[in-house]
Amino acid sequence: MTDILRVEDLKKSYDGFVAVNGVSFSVAKGELKALIGPNGAGKSTCFNMLTGQLRPTKGDVWFDGEKITGRKPREIWRKGVGRTFQITGTYQSMTVIENVQMALMSHHHKLFSFGPRAWKLYREEAFEFLDTVDLADQADRPCSVLAYGDLKRLELAIALTHRPRLLLMDEPTAGMAPTARVALMQLVADIVRDQGVSVLFTEHDMDVVFAHAHHIMVLNRGELIADGDANAVRNNPRVQEVYLGGGTLFKEAADA
């Protein structure tokens, strides 16, 4: 298996505070990989460096063999990296389907088009994406009235519009009900399987992580302390130390 994403010695520091310290890892094609760690471990910082929201202090990021360190988010997106955020950033003044249409307009290079009515463009296509994430029935509601879990799914639909080869999902199930979490992650797993997309995600819910991730990485205080399959991570003494008290969760997940 070749790597779709390779990260080497990534570091980010702010005024002496080191948020991410020399992290190296890779994501293989077709892999569903989780990045976990306690609050403040540097997961979101790490993600933001991968997709260009933050510029690394040091280190490099390769996407499909091409160095993308320090490129702008929109350039990285164009290369085929999708992204969802921990705090959703959908367009509040648009309907659900228009949010997807917006992404499709960008995908089809129609941003500087002044002629057509935007809400007529790519509607069918957008509808299919909404169908994928089970939001078709809410297509014409204003985005501002959606439930939180629905917003998360909408973000996923948006991220899928330009057929990314790698999808980075920051806390995709945060704030969702347990059943919805399982459903969403099952959906992601299906997408990985059916479309050959690679996914890297961060997650607090260990049930979700251990049930779906092929490989798991653990980040603590900016440093990567484990990288392997579920069993290897579960038995890693440093991980257990970090997750002291969370051990039961691990066991339950293992039993499940």
Added chain:
Amino acid sequence: MAFLFAQFLTGLANASSLFLVASGLSLIFGVTRIVNFAHGSFYMLGAFVGVTLMEILPGAVGFWGAILLTGLIVGLFGAIVEMVVLRPIYRAPELFQLVATFGVILVIQDLALMIWGAEDRMGPRAPGLRGVWRIFDEPVPKYDIVIIAITPFILFALWYLITRTRVGILVRAATQDREMVGALGVNQAWLFTGVFALGSALAGWGGALQLPKGGADLLMDFNIIGSVFVVVVIGGMGSLPGAFIAAVLISVLNVLGVTYLPQSTLVLMFVVMAVVLIIRPYGLLGREEVAGEHGQVGAPEAPIRPYGPVGRSLVAALLLVLAVVPFFADRFLMTLLIDMIVFALFAASLHFILGTGGLVSFGHAAFFGGGAYAAALLVFHTGTPMELAFLFAPLAAGLLALGIGWFCIRLTGVYFAMLTLAFSQLVWSLAFQWRSVTRGDDGLVNIWPAPWLNGPVPYYYFTLILGVGGILFLRHVIHSPFGYALRAGRDSPRQAEAMGIDVKRVQYVAFALAGVMAGLAGGIFVFSKGSVFPTELEIGASFDALIVVFLGGVKTLAGGVVGAGFMTVVEDWLTRLEYWRLLLGLVIIAVVIIAPEGIVGSLQTLWRRIRNTGDEEIAR
């Protein structure tokens, strides 16, 4: 050397009042996020109240007592203004409150005229401080030395209040994060009132303290507000030490400018502001504004749709009526409608970047006036035929917008607004001072349309077609992919960037397009009036457009046009009356309080409530 030192002292003395007023504005903005245009009015009130008190209270004790008392009175007045006018509208969209403060300006202007009369008041001398001391043989007024000595104490007192007291901690917390203060169980309403009162009091003290160097007059509100904003922005909005440094910087540079570059008096401080903002986008000591810190107040905007059959019929009917106006109306009605359409197009162009793009420009008149001047200059100097010169108006305005936008677009929020203001002042000063080309404020006259258009009826149709065409075109663009991309960049710049949208580039193009449309309005304007003067480039012209956009409703598509129509009619009617400024101010305040979503926005809400269709209505 002695001369330079004396100049430095003059600068420091000037900085004193400026710092007081600016620190008040900065505090108010820092905590309440209100851009308080009425701050200059509190300064003016301070001067008038100070003069009155000094006439009553005798001697040195009376003088300094009067100053102290003035601050308290103006502070109390500020508290009342905050409670009556601003408190009801904190949940309104970002910067909406500035419209209300504009109403307050008008009310205070007429009240001051009623109470103190039209004549300028010379400020009383500070007892015992007439005349000069000689420092290195240079004469320095005694009073200058005294206020230079006082200012550090005021700075220290403010610093102590903000950093060492519980109130100060709350104020700072509110400056960092408003929600948190609410969460701490502090009564936010009273904190805001208190800060507003303190800020007003500082302005009042500024007005009273400058009395021995000047006086009180009815123009001083507008005359200081420009410099105060410049100081606050250079220092960094919300930063007291920044305001102090900037006040000193600006005042000292002004003194040097007067001596070594006497013609620079009009623009120097705006040049300094532009340079500072280009190098340090958040001022000397300001901090970056967190995205969404401002824009997310109030209900989110409803999704947009082109008009349905009913809306289309209404617009068509309106256009039909406008089209047949010349058959039954008199000449003046056509003139009034031309004014209205021109203003509506100008406002619509501002609304396009402000409402759809989220870019609050304080300098949009640069493009309106710029377009008007471009056409007028061609006609005046080269005798270019009107048809050709007219085309040059939108073109030149668009180019100007490309130039100004290149610097401004990289900034956000209030800093963007202030940089556009600075550039529009530069354009204004160019028109004002470059007399060999622009004739200064003698303006360019005899700019009339070509013969085939020169008459009320032909020019009316000319205006109707181009003006309404421009407005409809802007509406069309809002519904196009470009308009959606612009809105996406406003709603969530991060998300937009993460889906391949070059937000800054989209905004840049939108800014230029808005410039073109404002220039078009300017072109129609100049040939309808036959003349153009620097007044069309003034800050006031920019604010007129800003106010109608907010009054009409930022979050609605028709807001700019409806606001412009409303304002033109109300103004035309009210200015016939004696105390029209008072009435206009009250009308503005009333509209702001009754319709915090703007006229169109609040009508929509009302309509929705009548039809009881819940919150999923789609905006027209």
Added chain:
Amino acid sequence: MTLTRRTMMAAATALALVPAAAMAQETIKIGEINHYKRMAAFAEPYKKGIELALKEINADGGVLGKPMEFIFRDDQGDPAEAVKIAEELMTRDGAVMLTGSILSNVGLALSSFAAEKGYLYLAAEPLADSLVWQSGNPNTFRLRASTWIQAAMLAEEAAKTDAVKYATIAPNYAYGQDAVAAFKANLTRLKPDVEFVAEQWPALFKIDAGAEVQAIERAKPDAIFNVTFGTDLAKFVREGGDRGLFDGREVYGLLTGEPEYLEPLGDEAPEGWYVTGYPWYAFEDGTPEKAFVDAYTAETGETPKIGSLVGYLAAVSIAAAIDKAGSTDTPALIAAFEDLEIPDTPIGPLSYRSIDNQSTMGAYVGTLALEDGKGVMVDWSYKGPDGYMPSDDDIKAMRPAE
């Protein structure tokens, strides 16, 4: 609900489809446009002067047998707004001609508008030279002595002294720049060896007086030409007095002696300045000047300003022109204004020159002194514009072909 109703009423008023002027004309209406709010200190006495004249004219039977009436409108000091109001006054309100404005730019806008639409405009207050010269047109007449004339009077006095090094200070806009240019041109013509060592240009009403005084002092001039007025003047006088700028120097002040600007200075009025102004307190009994001052004071309870006189003369001029024309047709009125002669006004005979449509109103010049804690002009005299004007050929060359 009140607001809504008011708004509806406003709309109804503005959009009224029947022009109010269509009704029978019982009075002869003059459209008066001014900045009543923005420049209240100047506009109010001006308006009272007009009202006094109207009262006298109508008591005398009005003009053409009808009462004369002024419609006063506020333009907010905005030229575009003034043009709009002018249109309404002429086309809807039935005004027969236009007058008004203090600001030169509004005056120029109205002048251009009048010429284009074929109306008559009497610019009473605006001082800009270009109003009757470079931008002059047949439809515009001007009452007050222009910047050039008043500056020339001061230059004549300055040329009599030994001073050779001059500093100027003037607000940074067209009026200030015109005034300095006129003073320089006239002084240099009269005394070619003068030298201008400093030119200061404070922004209007935003003077940094301390700095300006320091800058002038640094240039060590023999004499100073001042064009600042209003609050700028007050601050300049105060700082300059404190810092000794005026000690041993001649100062020439344009308009400084006008009550509008002199009275607010109180006991700090700068003694010894040679100024143009209006010494209403010094007229002798029995003169028409004194009669006007008495009538005005009796009518309004206030002492007159120069604006009072200008407003009064404007109304008197208009009445005389209408009487002479015998009708209110614009062409007849324009013809009447050309070479119009009014024998008995508060400043004596007044006429309008046909060469440039400028009236022969002159200016009072004199020296400032302090009396009873107030600034007054002493050793004053009234000077007509003759001798201070450019030559007729020069004027013809300046005026656009008619």
